[in-house]
Amino acid sequence: VGLFGELDTAGVLENVTLQNASVTGGDDVGLVAGTSNGTLRNVTTTGTVTGNNRVGGLIGTTELNSVLTESSAAVNTSGSQRVGGLVGTAGGIVNTSTANGTVTATGQYAGGLIGESQGTIPVTNTAASGNVTGTADVGGLIGRTNATVRNSSASGVVNSTSGDGVGGLIGRSLAAVHDSSASGAVSSTGGNSVGGLIGNASADVTNSAGRGNVSSSTGNEVGGLVGRLEGSSNIRDSHARGTVTAAGSDVGGLAGTIDTGNATRVFATGQVEGNSAVGGLVGKNNGGTLSDVYWDKGATNQTNATGSATPTGADGYGLVNDDTPAERMQGEAATAFMSALNYTTTWNTTRGYPVLQAQATGTEQPPRRVETIDATDASSAQTEQVAISITVTAADSESTDGFVITVRESDGLSGLEDATAVTDQDGTATFSFSESNANSYKPTFGVAGDTAVSTTANITVKEGAVRTYTREDGTNLTGTYIGSGTPDDPYLANSLTDLQVINKNATTRDEHYQLTDDINASATIESWNGGNGFE
Known part of the structure; x- marks a missing residue:
C-alpha cells in the first residue's frame, strides 16, 4: 500500500516531495510504495503511516535490487513489527538518507530509520532523530540488522516495553558497526541486552560512541555502549559517556557482558549503578580480553573495571564518590595517561575527555596551553x-x-x-x-x-634525624634535626617540639644540640600535660 503499490526493477523515482500524506494498510505499507525493487533518489515525505508488518515512512519493503538514497521522511509510523521511520524491511541499498518521525511498534523490530535490515549491503551515511518504541530488537536507527552500518547516527529516545535487544542506534546487530554514534536515552522495562549504542552485538564495533543515558528496570546485561557483546566480537576505539542504571546484574559503563572478544582502546565516563556484577567498564567478563582500556572511577563511581576485578590492561583514574572528571583524562593530560589512543589518526584531545575525530563537531574547546x-x-x-x-x-x-x-x-x-x-x-x-x-x-x-x-x-x-615522641597526655610530637648530634656538628633545634623530643630516651638526651631561634615556651604551661609543661 502506498502512492505506488509496487515499484519494480525498472522503476525510478527522483526529486519528489510528498507532504502531509496519510496511508493505512496491512503488510508492506509506505507513503511512496508498499514494496520497491527500483530506485528512489531525493524523495521527501511527511505525514503518517499505519500498518501491520513491514511498515515504513517511505517504503514498506525494499528488495535486493532496490536503491534508496538522498531521501528523507518526517513521518509518524506505527505497526506491529518491522516498523521503520524510512523503511520497514530493507533488503537493498539504503544510504545518505534520514528520518525524524516517531516510530511505534507493538511488537519487535522497530527502528528510527529501518525496522529490520535483512540484506548484507551496508547501510551508510544515515541518521534518525525520532523517538522509537517497541518490544524486542528496538533501535534508534535500526531494530535488527544483518548489514554492516557505517557513518550513521541516532538521537531519538528509545524505549522497549518487553523483550531483549534495545540500543540507542541498533537493537540487535549481526554485522559490524563502524564510525557511528547514538545520543538519545535508552530504556527498557522488561528485557535484557540494553546498550547506549547497541543492545546485542554479534560483530565488531569500532570508532563508535554511546552518549545517551541507559536504564533497565528489570533486565540484565546493560552497558553504556553495548548491552551484550557476543562470541568473539570486538570493541575498538570507542567510548561511552551516558549514565547506566539497572535493577539487574551484569552492568558496565561500556558493556554489560563480554563473551570471549576483546575491548581495546576504549573508555567509559558515565555513572554506573546495578544490583550485582557491576563495573566501571564491564559488568560480566566471560573470558574476553581488556587491553589499553580506561575508566573514570569518580564519574562511574566504580572502583573496579569489571564486576569481579580489574585486569591488567585497564587503568582507572579519579576517586570514587568524586564526580569531578578525572584530571588525567582531560585535555593534553589524556595523551600521557591514555597514551594507547592514537591522537594522530583516530582521536582528538579537547578541554575535556578525548573525542573521535570522525565524530568531532568542530565546537569542542581545545586543550588549555x-x-x-x-x-x-x-x-x-x-x-x-x-x-x-x-x-x-x-x-x-x-x-x-x-x-x-x-x-x-x-x-x-x-x-x-x-x-x-x-x-x-x-x-x-x-x-x-x-x-x-x-x-x-x-x-x-x-x-x-x-x-x-x-x-x-x-x-x-642534609644529614640529620627525625624522631617521634609521645607526651604523657598522649600527644605525638615529631622533631626534625639537621646535624649529627656531635659537639662539632650538633643537632639544630628551633621549636618547642624539637626541645621536648630531646627527652625521647637516654641516647637522645646524651647527644649535642644547638638552639637556633628564640622560642616562646608559654604554650607549654597553658596546654601541655594539663599545665605541667615540659617533661
Missing part, C-alpha cells in the same frame, strides 16, 4: 618530609586549575618516582616526600601531555 612553569627550592634533614610547590601560568589568561604535573626526572629521589600532582585554583601543585640519603638533587617537573615547558627544583637533603 601552559605559558610558564616554576618550582620552589627546598632543604630538609634526612627522612624529614619536605614540600615542593610547582606553579603554572596558562596562555591567554586561562584558568590555571586542573593541570596535571608529572615528575619527568626524579634525579634519584625515590619519593618522587612516577609522582603526579594537580594544580589548584592558584595554579599550584604540591609534591610532598622524604629522602633518607643526604645529597643535592635536581628533579625536573612538567605538565602532562605538554613537552614544551618544564622546570627544575634544587633540593638539598
Whole structure:
C-alpha cells in the first residue's frame, strides 16, 4: 500500500516531495510504495503511516535490487513489527538518507530509520532523530540488522516495553558497526541486552560512541555502549559517556557482558549503578580480553573495571564518590595517561575527555596551553618530609586549575618516582616526600601531555634525624634535626617540639644540640600535660 503499490526493477523515482500524506494498510505499507525493487533518489515525505508488518515512512519493503538514497521522511509510523521511520524491511541499498518521525511498534523490530535490515549491503551515511518504541530488537536507527552500518547516527529516545535487544542506534546487530554514534536515552522495562549504542552485538564495533543515558528496570546485561557483546566480537576505539542504571546484574559503563572478544582502546565516563556484577567498564567478563582500556572511577563511581576485578590492561583514574572528571583524562593530560589512543589518526584531545575525530563537531574547546612553569627550592634533614610547590601560568589568561604535573626526572629521589600532582585554583601543585640519603638533587617537573615547558627544583637533603615522641597526655610530637648530634656538628633545634623530643630516651638526651631561634615556651604551661609543661 502506498502512492505506488509496487515499484519494480525498472522503476525510478527522483526529486519528489510528498507532504502531509496519510496511508493505512496491512503488510508492506509506505507513503511512496508498499514494496520497491527500483530506485528512489531525493524523495521527501511527511505525514503518517499505519500498518501491520513491514511498515515504513517511505517504503514498506525494499528488495535486493532496490536503491534508496538522498531521501528523507518526517513521518509518524506505527505497526506491529518491522516498523521503520524510512523503511520497514530493507533488503537493498539504503544510504545518505534520514528520518525524524516517531516510530511505534507493538511488537519487535522497530527502528528510527529501518525496522529490520535483512540484506548484507551496508547501510551508510544515515541518521534518525525520532523517538522509537517497541518490544524486542528496538533501535534508534535500526531494530535488527544483518548489514554492516557505517557513518550513521541516532538521537531519538528509545524505549522497549518487553523483550531483549534495545540500543540507542541498533537493537540487535549481526554485522559490524563502524564510525557511528547514538545520543538519545535508552530504556527498557522488561528485557535484557540494553546498550547506549547497541543492545546485542554479534560483530565488531569500532570508532563508535554511546552518549545517551541507559536504564533497565528489570533486565540484565546493560552497558553504556553495548548491552551484550557476543562470541568473539570486538570493541575498538570507542567510548561511552551516558549514565547506566539497572535493577539487574551484569552492568558496565561500556558493556554489560563480554563473551570471549576483546575491548581495546576504549573508555567509559558515565555513572554506573546495578544490583550485582557491576563495573566501571564491564559488568560480566566471560573470558574476553581488556587491553589499553580506561575508566573514570569518580564519574562511574566504580572502583573496579569489571564486576569481579580489574585486569591488567585497564587503568582507572579519579576517586570514587568524586564526580569531578578525572584530571588525567582531560585535555593534553589524556595523551600521557591514555597514551594507547592514537591522537594522530583516530582521536582528538579537547578541554575535556578525548573525542573521535570522525565524530568531532568542530565546537569542542581545545586543550588549555601552559605559558610558564616554576618550582620552589627546598632543604630538609634526612627522612624529614619536605614540600615542593610547582606553579603554572596558562596562555591567554586561562584558568590555571586542573593541570596535571608529572615528575619527568626524579634525579634519584625515590619519593618522587612516577609522582603526579594537580594544580589548584592558584595554579599550584604540591609534591610532598622524604629522602633518607643526604645529597643535592635536581628533579625536573612538567605538565602532562605538554613537552614544551618544564622546570627544575634544587633540593638539598642534609644529614640529620627525625624522631617521634609521645607526651604523657598522649600527644605525638615529631622533631626534625639537621646535624649529627656531635659537639662539632650538633643537632639544630628551633621549636618547642624539637626541645621536648630531646627527652625521647637516654641516647637522645646524651647527644649535642644547638638552639637556633628564640622560642616562646608559654604554650607549654597553658596546654601541655594539663599545665605541667615540659617533661
